[in-house]
Amino acid sequence: MASPTKLTVTPLLFIITLISISISPASAKTFRCTSGGATCDAVVDYVSPNRTTLGAIQSLFTVPHLRSILGANNFTLNSTGRTPVEAKQTVRIPFPCICRNGTGVSNGRPVYTVVSGDGLYHIAADVFSNIVTVAEIVAANNIENPDVILVGQNLTIPMPCSCDAVDGAAVVHYGHEVAAGSSIEGIAQQYNVSQETLMQLNNLTGPQDLKAEDIIDVPLRACSSMVTNSSLDYPLLVPSNAYVVTANTCVKCKCNTAMNTMLQCEPAGINSSCPLIPCEGSANFLLGNTTTSGCNATTCSYAGYNRTIQTMVDTVSTCPAPPSPGSSATSLWQGWRWNGLMIFMLCVLLV
Template sequence: MPTTNILYITTIIIIIILFTTTPTTSKSTIEPCSTTDSCTALLSYTLYTDLKVSELASLFQIDPFNLLSANSIDISSPDVVSHILPSQLFLNIPITCSCVDGIRKSVSTHYKTRPSDTLSNIADAVYGGLVSADQIKEANEIDDPTVLDVGMSLVVPLPCACFNGTDNNMPAVYLSYVVKDVDTLAGIAARYKTTVTDLMGVNALGNAAVEDGDILAVPLSACASNFPRYASDYGLSVPNGGYAITAGHCVECSCTPGSRLYCQPASLSVSCSSMQCKGTNLMLGNVTVQQSSAGCNVTSCGYGGFVNGSIITTLSSSLQPRCPGPQQVPPVIAPPTMVTPDMGLAPAPSPFQLGGAPIGGLPGSVVPSTSSSIAFPPAANGPSGSISGACTLVNPISSFSLVMVLVLFLGLVFPFL
């Protein structure tokens, strides 16, 4: 066979290989379910642009005060709902995790399309890889994903897990974490104070290898409530060191040292029902101590749930060996105005970062800036798991560039053969 024919055939084969879409699979943990029970779960999310607190809350259709409380941000700051959060800020997003079509997911989020939106941009940039373009396409029964009408309201199915609100028989809230290219399972475990073994068990992983774009269910130690089932905030569980706002913005509950749920009046100027324990002068969250020869008599006014618009208070008394000190609640931070490595709101570090390397010095530790098609904020109205795979495609521009180089090279070589 002539040399020119061999080179021609070789060129065609290389072009076919380069243009063939080579799938890379991103894994996510799926929790099967068969009940209508729901739970509060968290999503890891990095802001793709500067957004007001209200805009970010609208993007996920959640209460802005729940968003702030989930990240221990001071809700009493002036005009906090209009505060602008900086791009690349890493936050926990609280969502309601339901049972839909036999698996756990959140389907309460809707996105209103803008000019130049594509399903890929909505999935990868606006929602930070928490969902895939194919999942949005399927959830909305879209026949032609290349044609999106401006103003369409798209259901955005988001990953979540409940696992009965426990991890190793201890209270837990589950975070859906999108793996970054600098992450390792050991780094994620260290960041969230769990173990590699636990993460592998929860996510049904055969080994400790994780890839960029994988979505892991991460158990966070929590304080669980024991409110009655008829309470509107039944099943309230707060991650260790965090806050939750409840009872119509009137009560804030935190997970204190010792994994004890502590609730007190929230620092918001709203109309609230009585928070006084009947027959006493104690208000919600108050504790009195009285030393005696037998020990310390401790009386406290606790929170018993939100029922028919009323705040239920419970009075409890106990004799303890020694008197407790002042109640220690988790610290809150001012609404962030810039992203710094020491804020504690950054993606999970790898072991290299934990060893002392500056977080900002590693490439790929934050979501890259987005394209012009989504440069504006979205509209304001806007256990043992199983692993599923969602395919993504290689960058066709890179393949095209390689092909052009090859064609130019062969164009120069052929005349000499």
């Protein structure tokens, strides 16, 4: 059996590698994660350097199922691995995260296999589009000499992530690549997060700290759900404009906070062996069905799965809420009542 080929970096590339390590601190893209040992799901932006396909990106990031990428990007579920991705197109990559030593890092994947002509700078900057730094790859793989790597060597790529709650709420931490011309205010508005939270999470003191192509931690609020803590997919955190396929590919749950803050689940329709999913024993009221009666809307909601898929009846009121005490509407109503009473008393006195 032939021994692995040693890749010795050329003098020029060696100098570039040393410079990239010296100017990029090990924590350049790491996210704070204080929940030691916690695991969760996270996403990160990948800007494709060349025209490629979803299947090639799935392979590069060792994502087990293409549907995970489709859901994270809200791509149609019938997309295939041959679906093209244009150069400079941004694709969100879902991956497992684990918290260690106060920071979060991708848990076990992706793993990159070194090929002929590779160097650490090329792998970090070109192959993985600056999601990680050279210094982070060196540290994650205990590389003693950064200018020498082996063909066939497997390198763990430590992508940034976190599992921490934000402002008391569970979130999906999103590694967002800053586009040129972006502002803290604009990013905060786009992802419905306060500027203060964004700055605190990323140790930003002001607009001057936000740099194009930086990866910053953006906490994405997830839709509420009926999923119980005994479910195999608990907690099912799905941010807005995304979906997941769960329950052994039988259920698709999507989040669209612009229309409803509750997670909307229905049969996925991609596995012919999946059973019909009735709600609490009703053969005609199935998962995802909604009925209305007066001001009440009743939905058959997804509640999780173990050996079987659980559902739950969820009823919400669609009537406008009565005005709260002290509100302008309440004051107006009280004003009309008082004026009406005064008119009535005047009429009685005149009779």
